[in-house]
Amino acid sequence: MRRPIRVSVVGAAEATEEEHRLARELGGVLGTAGAVVVCGGYGGVMESVARGASEAGGTTVGILKGNDPRDANPWISLPIPTGMGDARNALVVLAGEAVVAVGGLWGTLSEVALARKAGLDVGTLGTPPTPGLDLPALGTPAEAARWALARAHERRGEMPPGGSGLSRRRQ
Amino acid sequence: MRRPIRVSVVGAAEATEEEHRLARELGGVLGTAGAVVVCGGYGGVMESVARGASEAGGTTVGILKGNDPRDANPWISLPIPTGMGDARNALVVLAGEAVVAVGGLWGTLSEVALARKAGLDVGTLGTPPTPGLDLPALGTPAEAARWALARAHERRGEMPPGGSGLSRRRQ
């Protein structure tokens, strides 16, 4: 069995129209590529990225603050309730093999920082949660998806599909 | 989108031959029925139930103690690393809509108790983690799978497939 690539997408529950659009397109490209999209499972960026991925036929994981799976947005295929509140932010990023932040404020910044602390690659799409972060700024949803998939394959010691490398390690 | 039923299966990392057999058969019936099997992601009962489910084409989630997804057993399709140690036991059971314990010792007993505390139905298959628990004892893997699926559908306010009821609430 080969595990599908997992990409965590983080961003605010209250998103701008532009952030909704970016997130949904990002989810669409990731879902089309067969990646599992992991997010916090509620509204805003979390809902739009899950919607995009789900509409493209992808699997969507929502790692929830609360303990009721019915609180997940309707595009989450696999809700993981934690009951842990914001301490679950650490889990949202650990579940991915690369992380993209779409907009966001303090909650998103905590996820970005926890991801970097855990050694995961993080890129930003749209306005980053705080200026001055030393992170790659990704120009479009398609670029963000390509970047995240490449980082995730790299983490497994693989070349991404289309590359010439061989998988060196099962993830 | 209809979310697949999720069943958590808990049990010891060091299992007897009989427990391995029970777990694998249980996983097989659950996977065949289209349920997602959630477990702790490592060896013993966790590995056998995931193997059974995976061989039947099912999705298997491993909610890991550690933070390295590569430590999951090879039958886990979706590893969720937590880095939380045994505090993750609460999450293993919260992720299911019904829980089956196959054998097990203190770790399994903690999962059983956390599940009951959270209001989830728990049944036992094989020797329960401690005598005297007031829980349904399930006689065979097939019976355990039917019981768990029925409890999970009930929790959603549905009749299980084959019943005459209508889904009343999306989960």
Next chain:
Amino acid sequence: MRRPIRVSVVGAAEATEEEHRLARELGGVLGTAGAVVVCGGYGGVMESVARGASEAGGTTVGILKGNDPRDANPWISLPIPTGMGDARNALVVLAGEAVVAVGGLWGTLSEVALARKAGLDVGTLGTPPTPGLDLPALGTPAEAARWALARAHERRGEMPPGGSGLSRRRQ
């Protein structure tokens, strides 16, 4: 600096009169002995053991499910809000060097099991959370306190005060 001994006391939020009395007396003996009493920080056994310890001049730690320290019972000198719900049960027991369960139901049983899984000694006072547990049954609050202090000192590789041994390892 020598760290004070820490004893975790677990039990139900809804306790009988007898359990309240046992918990308060247990807290009193532990507080008099200079031990820090750790508990879940809310009502029932948690409140009575904290009250007994506090009245005896002891320090009381409440490791809370929620994230508001003001929800701790009034006898908690140091609230530790976690926002983690029942997943905090793992932390309540890890914070102690020995554990006493006073009565209790599923929540308490989860703490007992998590403590044993972590290798901590656990004794019961009053009716245990489930029959058939292989744990020492302690007859009185005073006996429970002596037992817990002895186990905690042992864990540090020390003889309890009054013994002839020397501290071998700082805790």
Next chain:
Amino acid sequence: MRRPIRVSVVGAAEATEEEHRLARELGGVLGTAGAVVVCGGYGGVMESVARGASEAGGTTVGILKGNDPRDANPWISLPIPTGMGDARNALVVLAGEAVVAVGGLWGTLSEVALARKAGLDVGTLGTPPTPGLDLPALGTPAEAARWALARAHERRGEMPPGGSGLSRRRQ
């Protein structure tokens, strides 16, 4: 019983000489004022702030990543092992009523962000974990301590000692 004020101090395990000095002085002022100092319990800033507070007679809480209380630095009077890895960062800040960040990198940034997300006031002392954060920059350890104590009293709806207000709410 009146609960002592709790201040969380966060910062990197690998600190500069200057950060060590700032943290130790900050701990000293907080300890002298009777505040409990909460930190992550290991080396670097965590050790120096605990040392300063402990030398001033204060209580020091270390909320540990691991599950062994003996891994806490020697100036921690109350170790709280969690076994939760970096997910414990959420708990380090929730345990305080105000937060000061001394230097720090990604881990500290996650704590700053989680604290702000939880509505706690956060100030920085020394070089902040990332430029561009919209947070008060505190000039000296004494100023940082005064600021944190004032924010914590404010959170309780009190005037700090020396003020003319009355406590309105027990914390």
